Amino acid sequence: xQAAQTLRAHPPEPLTRRCVAGVEVELLGAPPELVAGLRLPxxxxxxxxxxxxxxxxxxxxxxxxxxxxxxxxxxxxWTGDSCDVAYLGCEARLRALSPTRYAASLAVRGGVTExxxxxxxxxxxxxxxxxxxxxHAAGVELxxxxxxxxxxxxxxxxxxxxxxxxxxxxxxxxxxxVPDRKGWAAWALPGWAPIDQGLEPSSAHRLPVAxxxxxxxxxxxxxxxxxxxxxxxxxxxxxxxxGDASREGELALLDVLAGLARDVPCGSVTxxxxxxxxxxxxxxxxxxxx
Amino acid sequence: MTSELxxxxxxxxxxxxxxxxxxxxxxVVVIDAQRMHVLNPVGARVWELCDGRSVGSxxxxxTREFAIDGETALRDVVRFVSELNDVGAVQLxxxxxx
Numbered sequence: 460x461q462a463a464q465t466l467r468a469h470p471p472e473p474l475t476r477r478c479v480a481g482v483e484v485e486l487l488g489a490p491p492e493l494v495a496g497l498r499l500p501x502x503x504x505x506x507x508x509x510x511x512x513x514x515x516x517x518x519x520x521x522x523x524x525x526x527x528x529x530x531x532x533x534x535x536x537w538t539g540d541s542c543d544v545a546y547l548g549c550e551a552r553l554r555a556l557s558p559t560r561y562a563a564s565l566a567v568r569g570g571v572t573e574x575x576x577x578x579x580x581x582x583x584x585x586x587x588x589x590x591x592x593x594x595h596a597a598g599v600e601l602x603x604x605x606x607x608x609x610x611x612x613x614x615x616x617x618x619x620x621x622x623x624x625x626x627x628x629x630x631x632x633x634x635x636x637v638p639d640r641k642g643w644a645a646w647a648l649p650g651w652a653p654i655d656q657g658l659e660p661s662s663a664h665r666l667p668v669a670x671x672x673x674x675x676x677x678x679x680x681x682x683x684x685x686x687x688x689x690x691x692x693x694x695x696x697x698x699x700x701x702g703d704a705s706r707e708g709e710l711a712l713l714d715v716l717a718g719l720a721r722d723v724p725c726g727s728v729t730x731x732x733x734x735x736x737x738x739x740x741x742x743x744x745x746x747x748x749x
Numbered sequence: 750m751t752s753e754l755x756x757x758x759x760x761x762x763x764x765x766x767x768x769x770x771x772x773x774x775x776x777v778v779v780i781d782a783q784r785m786h787v788l789n790p791v792g793a794r795v796w797e798l799c800d801g802r803s804v805g806s807x808x809x810x811x812t813r814e815f816a817i818d819g820e821t822a823l824r825d826v827v828r829f830v831s832e833l834n835d836v837g838a839v840q841l842x843x844x845x846x847x
Contacts, residue, residue, distance in 0.1 A: 688772045689787055696778065696785045709767035709780050717771055 480582035480635055480648050481665070482512045489518035489574075496571035499578070512585050514553070514561040518574070521566050533580035535587070535702040542584050544702075549577040553584055561585060579648075580702065583635075590715055591637030593648060593700040596671070598634055599626035600661040604669035605645045606740060607634055608728070609698040615674045615730060620658060624735035627661035633700070636668060636719065643668040643723050669744055670724045671695070677729040681736045683743040684726050691725035692716050724748030754831045756805035756823060758841045766838050768796065779837045786836065791815060795829055799839050804830050 475486040477499040486494055533546040535553075542553040548568040555561055563581055567574050583593055597616035598607035601623060607630070608616040620628060633648035646665045672683065673694045686694070695716045703709070719725075726748065730736050743749070762768070768777040775793035777786045788796055794814065798807045807830070808823040815822070833839040 689774050689776065692771050692776055693785055693787060696776075701783075704780055706765065706767050706780065709778050710769070713767060713769045713776065713778065717769065720771075 477578070479578045480586065481646055482514060482582040482585055484578055484582070485513065485515045487515060487517050489516075490520050493518070493520060493567070493571060493574055497575060498571075499575060512559045512561065512589075514563050514581055514585065516551075516563045516565050516578070516581070518565045518567060521568050533576070533583065533702045534704070535580060535584040536705055536708060537584070537588060537703070542588070544577065544580050544584055546580040547573045547576045549573050551577055551581055553581055555585075555588060558589070583648075583700070583702065586635055586637060587703070587712075587715075589637050590718075591635060592695075592712070592715055592719065594634045594636060594671075594695070595632065595698045595700065596630065596634040597632055598630045598645065599623045599658065600629045600663055600666055601626045601669065601737065601740060601744075603663075603666070605629055605634075605666040606669050606744075607636075607645065607671045608674045609671060609694060610674040611697075615676050618676075618732070619672075619674045619728060619730050619736065622730055622734065622736045623658070623740060624737040625741075626658060626737055628658040629661045629663070629666065638718070638722070641667060643719060668723050670726065670740075670748055671719075672726050672728040675727055675729045677731055679731065680729070681731055681734055681739045682727075682729040683736075683739050685724060685748055686726045688717070688720050691720035694725065695719060754804065754827045754834075754841075756803065756808065756827060758804050758843060759801060760799045760804055760807070760830055760834075761801050761840045761842075762796065762799045763838050763840055777838055782837055784836065786838065791825075792829060795826060796833070796838075799830070799833070 475494060477484050477497060479499055535542050535544040540555040544551040544553055549566060551563050551565045553561055553563045565577060567577060586593060594609060596607040596609045597620050598605050599620050608619040610616055630647035634645050635648055636643050636645050644665050645668045701712060728736060765780045766777055767780060768775050773790055775788040775796050777788060777796060795807055798810055804827060808826040811826055812819045812822040830839060834841055
């Protein structure tokens with residue numbers, strides 16, 4: 460009897476529920492071998508997260524039916540409550556049922572890798588539906604908030620993280636940002652948790668965003684300064700992952716980035732190799748990010 | 750090169766562009782090139798006027814609105830429109846569309 464109660468209290472986690480980019484996905488009708496191979500974290504990982512979005516997906520496998528991918532970029536386009544998504548030769552139709560519930564029909568060409576990629580694209584499409592973005596950014600947790608570093612590959616984003624003494628590693632290279640009631644919240648895209656930053660990893664899944672800083676490398680002095688709204692929009696646009704190449708999608712993205720630049724201090728940090736910059740960042744934030 | 754652009758050419762914003770005004774400046778994204786261009790207030794006004802009128806007509810507007818002489822305005826507008834054309838932000842044509 461006690462054993463039965465224990466089993467009821469801790470039911471086995473359904474294999475069909477997974478976590479993708481802070482979104483819960485439920486896979487319906489997918490071939491078992493496809494689901495079994497997924498490396499995405501199970502739904503238990505969602506238990507400490509507030510009101511996650513959920514996508515219920517009907518999955519059909521078409522090993523040879525669809526054309527090979529023309530490019531390797533995820534594409535999505537919202538039209539009203541519907542969104543067409545394509546990635547790695549796979550296609551999906553996503554439909555918003557409510558602000559947090561979605562239904563999707565997936566046609567998967569290929570195997571587990573393609574399915575995981577398509578699920579990631581679906582999750583990212585819901586992020587943009589919610590008025591959020593995915594930035595090419597590395598970031599740290601500093602005093603309970605996220606400081607994100609942006610810039611082209613090789614600009615020194617990871618180095619800036621490692622130089623932020625007293626901080627914890629938060630995100631390696633892809634950050635999801637979504638507006639919420641208190642400002643903007645950030646978390647790492649799956650597979651982009653911090654590694655090799657020389658910092659203890661943050662235990663937080665989601666953090667309020669304190670600042671977004673373009674990284675520059677100097678020789679003498681650590682400098683943190685705010686930039687103009689127009690410069691912030693330019694830097695954010697260059698750092699934003701996009702999947703909607705329509706004019707309407709681009710206009711919507713510009714509006715989102717203008718809002719992000721208005722709500723979150725954006726600027727630049729000049730780092731110096733071997734010189735910690737955590738103190739300068741804290742001081743700048745405490746002074747109101749001038 | 751840029752000075753050879755005919756002022757009678759009709760100029761329109763490219764269909765594959767998106768723009769917004771931020772702090773009095775225009776940001777113009779050429780979508781297929783994934784490049785963002787920031788235009789100063791005069792450039793933003795020229796961009797706004799790229800609606801199917803001629804390059805020369807745009808220069809006349811700039812002359813009136815910014816109190817500069819016509820020759821300077823025409824030279825600067827011709828150069829600027831050429832730059833916009835080079836980055837794929839505008840379409841030039843000899844005839845106005847119906």
